[in-house]
Amino acid sequence: MRKWMLLALVMFPLSAATANAAVTSDRDRDGLPDRWERRYHISTSQKSAKGDPDHDGLANGREHRLRTNPRKPDTDGDGLEDRAEVRRYHTDPRRKDTDGDGRNDGAEVRAGTNPRKRTGGDDEVECPLPAFPDKGCTGVPAGTVLSRRAGLTIGTAGTVIDGREISGAVVVNAPNVTIRNSRIRSNSMWVIENNSTGLVVEDSEIVNRPLAGNNCHNAIGDDNFTVRRVEISGCENAANIGGDNVTIVDSYVHDLDTTGPSYVWGNEPHTDGLQMSPGADNIVVRHNTIDPSPGGGVTSAIIMGVNGSQSDVWIEDNFLDGAGASYALYLPRQSSQNINVNRNRMTRGVGGYTACAILGKTVATFADNRDAVSGAPISPDNGVGGGCTN
Numbered sequence: 291m292r293k294w295m296l297l298a299l300v301m302f303p304l305s306a307a308t309a310n311a312a313v314t315s316d317r318d319r320d321g322l323p324d325r326w327e328r329r330y331h332i333s334t335s336q337k338s339a340k341g342d343p344d345h346d347g348l349a350n351g352r353e354h355r356l357r358t359n360p361r362k363p364d365t366d367g368d369g370l371e372d373r374a375e376v377r378r379y380h381t382d383p384r385r386k387d388t389d390g391d392g393r394n395d396g397a398e399v400r401a402g403t404n405p406r407k408r409t410g411g412d413d414e415v416e417c418p419l420p421a422f423p424d425k426g427c428t429g430v431p432a433g434t435v436l437s438r439r440a441g442l443t444i445g446t447a448g449t450v451i452d453g454r455e456i457s458g459a460v461v462v463n464a465p466n467v468t469i470r471n472s473r474i475r476s477n478s479m480w481v482i483e484n485n486s487t488g489l490v491v492e493d494s495e496i497v498n499r500p501l502a503g504n505n506c507h508n509a510i511g512d513d514n515f516t517v518r519r520v521e522i523s524g525c526e527n528a529a530n531i532g533g534d535n536v537t538i539v540d541s542y543v544h545d546l547d548t549t550g551p552s553y554v555w556g557n558e559p560h561t562d563g564l565q566m567s568p569g570a571d572n573i574v575v576r577h578n579t580i581d582p583s584p585g586g587g588v589t590s591a592i593i594m595g596v597n598g599s600q601s602d603v604w605i606e607d608n609f610l611d612g613a614g615a616s617y618a619l620y621l622p623r624q625s626s627q628n629i630n631v632n633r634n635r636m637t638r639g640v641g642g643y644t645a646c647a648i649l650g651k652t653v654a655t656f657a658d659n660r661d662a663v664s665g666a667p668i669s670p671d672n673g674v675g676g677g678c679t680n
Contacts, residue, residue, distance in 0.1 A: 322354055330360050347373035358383050369396020380452075380471070381405050389433075404519075406431045417540065422579045422609040422635075428542040429495045429521035434471050441476060462489050469494055481525065482510040487535075489515040498524025498547065506547065513570070517541055526559045528580070531566040537574040538564065544579070548587030548614075561588045563610075566603075568595035573603045581611035588615035591636075594622060601627040605634065609662065612639040612646075619646035621653065630655045631670075635662040646670075 315323055320337035327334045332343070332350060339351035346363035353360040356376065363371045368386040375381045381388040381395045388395050388405050398405035407427070417427035430436070434453060441458020444451075444467050451460075451469045459478035460469070466488040473495040474481055481496050482489075491510065498506035506525035510517065513533025520541045522528040528543040529536075548561045563580035566573060580591040591610040594600060605619070612618030618636035621629070631653050636646060638661070646659075646668065659668040 321351055326354055332360065346371050348376065352376075356383060366395075368394040370399060379405060404431070417577075419577065419607060423519075423540055423542040423577065424579060425521060425542065428519050428540070429493070430471055430473055431493055436471075436473060441478075459483065462486055468492070473497065477505050479505060479507045480511060481506060481508075484510070484512060484515045487514040490518075491515065491520055492518045494520050496520060496522045496525075496528075527562050527565050528582075529564045531564060531570050531573060533567070533569075534571045534573075536570070536572075537576075538578060539574065539576045541578045543591075544581045546582045546588070548583050559587070562593045563588075563591040564593070566592075566594045566600065569599060570595070571601045571603075573600070575603075575605045575608060577607040579609045579611075581609075581613075583614040584611075590615050590617045590620040592618075593620040596622045599627075600629065603628070604630045604632075606630065606632045608634045610634055610636045611662075612637050615639050617647050621647065627654070629653045631659060632657045634659045636660075636668060637662045 320339040324334045344363045358365040366386045372383040375383040386394040395405040417423045436455035438455045443461040447464045449467045454472040456474045459476040460482045462484045465486045468490045470492045475497045496509040508527045508530040509522045509525040511530035514535045516537040518539045522543045523545045543563045563582045582588040610618035617639045656670045
C-alpha cells in the first residue's frame with residue numbers, strides 16, 4: 291500500500307507540472323505558442339492571432355500554420371508577397387522556386403509562365419504563341435495531391451473547390467464559385483452545370499467517365515463562366531455556350547465522343563468542340579487547341595447557332611482542327627454584330643474542301659487566319675454563297 295501511495299505522490303507532481311507547462315506554453319490562449327511569439331517579437335500576454343505586423347494580408351494565426359515569417363511580407367524573398375503566393379498563385383511562400391525549375395516564382399509570374407508547373411527547366415513556357423495548348427500546359431498541375439469526393443451541388447457563394455478528384459457531376463447554383471487544380475469525371479448529361487454567375491474553372495480536367503455507353507452531352511455550360519488552362523475530353527461537346535459572358539482561354543479540347551448515345555440526338559451525336567446558341571453574347575474563345583476527334587463524325591471545332599443573333603464574340607489565336615470534322619469553324623448566316631475571327635490556324639475539314647464556312651455577312655473582322663498545314667491565308671466569303679477560300 292505504501293508503495294502505491296509513494297508512486298501516486300511521485301506521479302501527481304509530474305502530471306501537474308505537465309499540465310502547467312501546457313497552459314503556460316500559450317499564456318494568452320490565442321492559439322500561438324509562446325516560443326513562436328517570442329521568436330518573432332509578438333506579445334505573449336495579449337491575444338495576437340489576428341494581428342498582421344508585416345501588413346501582408348495574412349494574420350499571425352495563418353502565418354503560424356503556414357510556417358511563414360509574420361515580420362516579413364515576402365518570407366522566401368522571391369518577389370511575391372506571402373498573401374499573393376497563398377491566395378492568388380498557390381505557390382509555396384517558403385520556397386523561392388515552387389516547381390524547382392531554376393526560376394524563382396516572382397520571375398515566372400512576371401514572365402507569364404506557371405510557377406507551379408515544371409515543363410521545360412529554364413526555358414519553361416506555358417504554351418505561349420506560336421505554340422498552342424496541350425497536355426503539358428493544361429489540366430491538373432503535376433505533383434498536385436487530389437482528395438476524393440463524390441459529385442456535389444454548390445449552393446454557397448464564393449465556394450472554392452481545390453485539389454479534388456470528383457466522381458460525379460458538379461452543379462453550381464451560387465455565384466462566384468471557383469474550381470481549381472481538380473479532376474471532375476462524370477457520365478451525366480453535364481459534367482459541370484452552371485446555373486449562376488461568375489464561375490471560374492482553372493488548371494483542371496473535365497472528363498467523361500463512360501459507364502454503360504456515353505451519356506455526357508456537355509462537359510461544361512451554360513453561361514456566365516470562365517475556363518482557363520483546362521483539359522476537356524470525352525463528352526459529345528466540350529462546352530455548350532447557351533448564354534452570355536463566357537470566356538474560354540489557354541485550354542485543350544480533344545477526343546470527344548462521336549458514337550453516342552446522345553441525350554439530344556438519340557444514337558447520332560452532333561459532336562462539336564464548342565457550340566454557341568443563338569443570342570449568346572460577350573464570348574471570348576482565345577488561344578485554345580480544339581481537336582474534337584481525329585477519326586471523323588464531328589461537325590465543327592467551333593459552331594455558332596443557326597438563325598439567331600450574336601454580338602461581341604472574339605475567336606482568336608486558336609488551333610482549330612477540322613481533320614475529323616466537316617469544318618474547323620462554322621458560322622451560319624445570322625444577324626450579328628462585332629463577330630471577330632483573327633489569327634487562328636485551321637486544318638481543312640473532311641474531304642479537304644475548306645477549313646471554314648461563313649455564311650452571310652457574319653464577321654466584323656477576319657484577319658491573319660491561315661491553313662495550319664500550308665500556311666496559306668484563309669479569306670472569308672461573306673456573300674450569299676458562303677464558304678471560305680484558302
